[in-house]
Amino acid sequence: MAQVSLRKIVKAYEGGVQAVKGIDLEIDDHEFVVLVGPSGCGKSTTLRMIAGLEEITGGDIAIGGTIVNDIPPRDRDIAMVFQNYALYPHMSVYENMAFGLTLRKFPKAEIDTRVKAAAEILDITPLLDRKPKALSGGQRQRVAMGRAIVRNPKVFLFDEPLSNLDAKLRVQMRTEIKKVHQRVKTTTIYVTHDQVEAMTLADRVVVMNHGIIEQVGPPQELYHSPATKFVAGFIGSPAMNFIPARLEQASGALVLALPDGIRLNVPEARSARYAAHAGREVLFGIRPEHLTDDKPTDKANPAPLTLTPEVIEPMGMETLAHFRLDGAEISARLDPATPAEVGVPLRLIAHMDQMHLIDPTTDKVL
Amino acid sequence: MAADGTIAVRDAAEITGGRANSLQRFARRRSTIAFVMTLPLLAVIVGLVAYPALFGIYLSMLNRRMTEFVGFLNYEILIESETFWNVFFQSCFFAITAVLLKALIGFWLAHMLHHIPNNKQRKWRGMLLVPWVIPPALSTLGWWWMFDPSYSSINWLLSIVSVPEVPWLGHHWWARIAIIMVNVWIGAPFFMIMYLAALKSVPEQLYEAAAIDGATSWQRLRYVTLPMMANIISITVLFSLIVTFANYDIVRVLTNGGPRDLTHVFASYAFQVGILSGNIPRGAAVSLFMLPFLAVCAFFVLRGVVRRNKEQM
Structure with a gap:
């Protein structure tokens, strides 16, 4: 459990293109924050910088008070759920979920307890012996979440986790994610381009555009008092x-x-x-x-x-x-x-x- | 139903009745069309693979003058011959060592290439493939000059760092090493290109997920890269093992089996026995000797590939 602080974060690519242009954001312990914006707004890059998958060009990222700029992903104590699930196809569901704990040399019994508890929460106990290929999209999504939950990390990162699901399943999994967060109160950063997901899931929504933060606030506040024309037009459907x-x-x-x-x-x-x-x-x-x-x-x-x-x-x-x-x-x-x-x-x-x-x-x- | 085509054709036939249509109907059946279209391929396989193979087996069971059927006599004679066991040992030593080295070097090269940005990768890929593209007989000739006892450029290089001269092709162990070196030099690029393709097909996100799960780069290699490449690795190794066991040109050009027949492999020995010494059935027996072992090997490897495909793809 931890706060996450972004201070003047910049991401520039070769040729001087800036994907993220110096953003500041404080995320509280247990908070569910959603980064939302159109594609190319820098939200995924920001998340990947928090995960340690992208280098930071400028600024500082702190997780739980420690600056993690130069700490590799494996030592940041985070877990991430990817858009296309990124399950290891050669491992069973159980092995997929246990992998992170096995690498960290947890005792077998502890791993077993944690995997089974997470499977219980996500309702995937009967699937533990299957390989990812034998699962439906929604089930794979649950396994990807299970892999994150068993680690009991400081921060959960979600990178557009629902965009590969069909509309009906997306609504169902959205509720599921909210339920999981209510049970496992881990600090969560969630990236999506879907403003409905942002509004329904978030304690606070961060609206990004062109590499800057347009506005940060609880969903209702963004809806009722948008700060800019972009936010006013982006939140709400049909648009303002x-x-x-x-x-x-x-x-x-x-x-x-x-x-x-x-x-x-x-x-x-x-x-x-x-x-x-x-x-x-x-x-x-x-x-x-x-x-x-x-x-x-x-x-x-x-x-x-x-x-x-x-x-x-x-x-x-x-x-x-x-x-x-x-x-x-x-x-x-x-x-x-x-x-x-x-x-x-x-x-x-x-x-x-x-x-x-x-x-x-x-x-x-x- | 209409997508299948057969029902519509059958209906039409029923309306007109008549036997003339049944031939037409047969010709228009999907299975018939499929058979006709694969016929050229089948002809090639039967003519160039099945028939020569069966004929080879038949040949190996004849006497020297090919007048009498002698069963497994040729094989029995081989098993009792010391020279043949030398050939057997050399073939296995050569094939296994060379394939292992090719696989390791190819894997290492593929990894190096994989980490070069795409736009700069092409020229490296092209250069590294050159040994594999040059006709082996010619490049082996080049190596032969480099191993030449009087003018060896390799020995000249070694002499610069005060390493004594190596009798590359004069001593049988050095000759064996020389043959393996040349084979690895020619064959490693093939492994490299296959492994590079396999590496490119591993989704980047699996590595990212593993990095977040806590894997070091070695653990990523061990738990993500290798299992994801398992099929390509096993097929490439199998294929290369078969081809390396059947290798002829390198030995023929470099040592011609010498010194004292100690560097012969199955193919070069089969040529010597069958063509040069005129005992074609015995030569056929030599070249067929490994067939059962390789067939069993292929069976298990391919079964593993099919199983993994079913489970993962």
């Missing part, structure tokens, strides 16, 4: 709508002037925050779930807008409608009972208490 607008002062209240003459009142609670930006061009960000055909949340100050759907996607529990407003793609989540039709103007309500304004020059959320 961004509409170019102008913030205007009209008779003491703030009003957002959208294309096509749409004007939305900014709630009074937000006035103080946005007042300084009055008269400027901004990006109006609103999530599809806050653009509905429901009743307004602020009855005194409703923000209606009428748009014409281009595509309607019934999903069962909800219906997604897609619109276009002056070049910007907009989607909204509708009650499936709403009679929406392509080409027929539809009256929507923007839940302005959930609005975001983004400075288009800095991409920071105001």
Whole structure:
């Protein structure tokens, strides 16, 4: 059990390409931290540097207070679960799980107890004698986790462990991983490109982009108060709508002037925050779930807008409608009972208490 | 059903009836087509492998003038001959030592190459393959000059570091070592290229997983690399063992079996007995002598390969 600290971590490749550009991150004991971001954002490189599989170009990594920059992976007391499982094909499930302990010269009885206990947790006891080839994808994933658990390391590292599984199994294994973490409270660093995995698993989510950390925070905080346009657009599905607008002062209240003459009142609670930006061009960000055909949340100050759907996607529990407003793609989540039709103007309500304004020059959320 | 093709054809035949169609139907059956298409290969195997092998076995059971069937008499005579046991010992010593050395050096070279970045690897790979590409008779001739008693360049090099002259081809033990050296020089690149291919096929993540599991580089070699290469290693060793047992050109060019017939291997001795001394059945018996041992060896090696394939691939 241990904290992990990253201080000014840099990874540069030959030719000067920087994959990770000086990130700082403190991970607490027992914490489950998820690094999330699009491919090429540096999240896997960061994880591999923590594991010791990649050299660090600059900065320090400390595990449990010890700087591990020059310590080889085997002495860092970490365990890692790989995307393609990386099980040894010539060893049985039992041998795969016992391998790390055998190398560390644990007594046979101790190895046996630990392997059987881990197999019990992961529900793979009947598979212990099989070779990895005879296992399904989900079972291999469990064995890979079992191999990590038996070691009882300071830190668990997961490198996109679910991306090779089919959608249904992925959801199931996600729950499984969460359950395991609740039982075996080891500090965990988990890398994924899937924001749903990040949101559901993490105590704290680290959103990365272009080798820097965009924002760190609990899932709800990232959802409700994103710091940058990137985070706002990355977290949440379907993604947040961004509409170019102008913030205007009209008779003491703030009003957002959208294309096509749409004007939305900014709630009074937000006035103080946005007042300084009055008269400027901004990006109006609103999530599809806050653009509905429901009743307004602020009855005194409703923000209606009428748009014409281009595509309607019934999903069962909800219906997604897609619109276009002056070049910007907009989607909204509708009650499936709403009679929406392509080409027929539809009256929507923007839940302005959930609005975001983004400075288009800095991409920071105001 | 339609994917199979047979049902549709059968249906068509039933509609038109008639016996003319049954021939057509037979010709269009998948198994027939498959048989016809493998026929050239079968002809090659029967003509160039099966027939010569069986004919060789038949020859070895004839008398010297090839007029009478004598059963295993030729083999019995061989077993009682001291020269033959010398040949047997030399063949086994040569084949086993040479194959082991080729495997070890090839493995070492493959590892060295594997750690060179890909873009620089090609020229090294090309250079290291040269010994294997040159016709062995020619390169052995080159070695023969280097071993020459009067002009040996190797001895000249040794004399620089004050090592006394070595009678390379004059003393039977040195001659045996010389033959092995040349064979290893020619054959190691083959092992290298096979092992390099095997090394490249081991997923990098297995090494990473092992490194995290706590394996040192030796342990990674022992517990990951070697088991993952087991099939290639065993097939290459088997193949090379068979070929090395049948080696002829090196001995023929370098020592021609001398001194005192002590460096003969099966192939060169078979040539001497069968062609030069005109006893073709005895020569055939010499060259067939190792067949049962190698066949048993091949059986077990290939069984292991099949088992591992089933379990792991």
